[in-house]
Amino acid sequence: MREILRAAFVIARRDFTAIIFSKSFILFLIGPLLPVVFGVVAGSLGDRMANDSMRPVVGVALSPGEGKALAAARERLVQHKGERGVTALKSYAEASNPQALLARKGQGIIAVLSGSLERPVLTGKGGDVDQLEGDVSLLVSIARAGTALPDTQIRTQIVAESSGSEQQSRLLTGRAAQVVLFMLTMLLAGMVLSNMVEEKTNKIIEVLAAAVPVDAIFLGKLMAMLAMSFVGIAVWSTTALVGYQMLSDSPLPIPEPAVGWPLFVMLGVLYFATAYTLLGSLFIGIGAQASTVREVQTISMPITMSQVMIFFFASYSVDRMGQTPELVAAAFPFSSPFAMIARAAQSDALMPHVMAVAWQLLWVAIIIRIGVRLFRRNVLKSGPGEKRPGLFSRALVSLRQIRT
CATH class of the missing domain: 3.40.190 (D-Maltodextrin-Binding Protein; domain 2)
Known part of the structure; x- marks a missing residue:
């Protein structure tokens, strides 16, 4: 395990350095202008969905x-x-x-x-x-x-x-955190796909697979893309805060969450990391199987649409904390980060978050392991292998031996 982690850090450092010092990274930092527009649209749709739950x-x-x-x-x-x-x-x-x-x-x-x-x-x-x-x-x-x-x-x-007014204010905070988490995850996780396909096309992945374990390649690339995502988020957040301070003297009009802002921000970072690695590990497994960008787009589209449906389900469960929809959303790995960040805005209990993060990381390990096995079987195979005779063929051979 130690060798796998050491090799994963080497792969992560290699990929992270190559991405950060590339010219395209500047364009990547400018890119969030479009997600901001999509976020405003998604927020208005979320307000319409919340009419019933937010009714006084x-x-x-x-x-x-x-x-x-x-x-x-x-x-x-x-x-x-x-x-x-x-x-x-x-x-x-x-x-x-x-x-x-x-x-x-x-x-x-x-x-x-x-x-x-x-x-x-x-x-x-x-x-x-x-x-x-x-x-x-x-x-x-x-x-x-x-x-x-x-x-x-x-x-x-x-x-x-008024506890009712406070409850509705925290509900707004939870919904806003869900939208931000979803937009960042969908924007950044898809980059893992193209990274894997490029290295398969250039035959680099075969050289890496001969030098280090495949598990380390998958884990290292995921760590590198996650670190790159954090760099981008840090730049965007700093720019947004500075811009808001320059344009407005009033504090941010966001109600305080139940766990308090410092812990809520820390949980937001954790749940972004788990949401990103869950979706990224799935995408990196797909990218390892596909041979062209067209195949990647064809395979990833159903997963992307499924993730949108999962987000809407998590958003539906926000104002039903403790009920069956919210518990199902918190238990299902891909909706768990969105459900739990909303729970952090409404409840100050910390133990559910510890269990949720451990549960999500377990599923990250499972998905990576499945992707590695499929990659070894379908991509790294050197030939068709020896075909084992079936039961009927072996019976015929036995009869022939008896006759002779």
């Missing part, structure tokens, strides 16, 4: 009769504006404390309507109350229609913290 929910702490009247008013309004256009409601007991409901974890509400329909009180954070006050006033007016209750304005109470 108001807790209702009214008497049972008034709660039913408010729910009936909402149903009437849904018939005209549609389900997405109306604030969702969640019923609680009349005596519930609004501040306690907002502080309770896992409720998903960002404001609470309490008091009565005659004197309603809307409790929540300042921005949430301003956003919901008009919608709640409309619902209350519809619920009071046909009654003798006078029209009164809703009183508001402002609180400092």
Whole structure:
């Protein structure tokens, strides 16, 4: 194992130096202008997909009769504006404390309507109350229609913290991290394919295979491309931060994740590395089997489309943490990095990340091992080999020997 790692580092240093000091690397650093545009488009599509999960929910702490009247008013309004256009409601007991409901974890509400329909009180954070006050006033007016209750304005109470608002903010952070991770992985992992095909065409791979173990070649090339990717990401991130600081004096408008920014960034680096090596090890195995660029494109297209579907599945599971879709996305190797980076934005538990990283690295080793075996059997074979006679042929030979 030590010899394989030593040879892998030699291969990685060779490839990394050749890539970094090439003229095409400058063009590679300029390339992310297109992914930025694609990222904006993907973000807008993600916002449309998240309409249901990001819809504000108001807790209702009214008497049972008034709660039913408010729910009936909402149903009437849904018939005209549609389900997405109306604030969702969640019923609680009349005596519930609004501040306690907002502080309770896992409720998903960002404001609470309490008091009565005659004197309603809307409790929540300042921005949430301003956003919901008009919608709640409309619902209350519809619920009071046909009654003798006078029209009164809703009183508001402002609180400092709201777990529902915090939950939705962290949900946005998780989705944004998923999009960035996916775009970087798809942009950079495909370069492993062309690298492997070029060396097969130039017969360099045969020289390397004669000098070092094939496992070291695969692992070294993967390490070199990963290191090159980190260099590119460091340049792009520094440029983006400097540009933002020059154009805007305000801090980045991104809600803080549950694990905190330092640990979240470290987990982001780890999950990019695992996502890249998972897809890169698959691509390097394909590149080792293909003999032309056309074959590479033909074989890699289904994998790329499958990875897009896997990303959408991981994005679907973001707001279902702890449920079956999220657990399946976290367990499946190729969707696990995307699901776990979203979990880091919403939960401060660290042990699941340790297990997830170990699980993903195990699958990287398995995929590399399968690729090496296929490469040895299909590419490095020197001839058709000796054909072993079948059972019927051996029986005929035995009969002939008995006759003679």
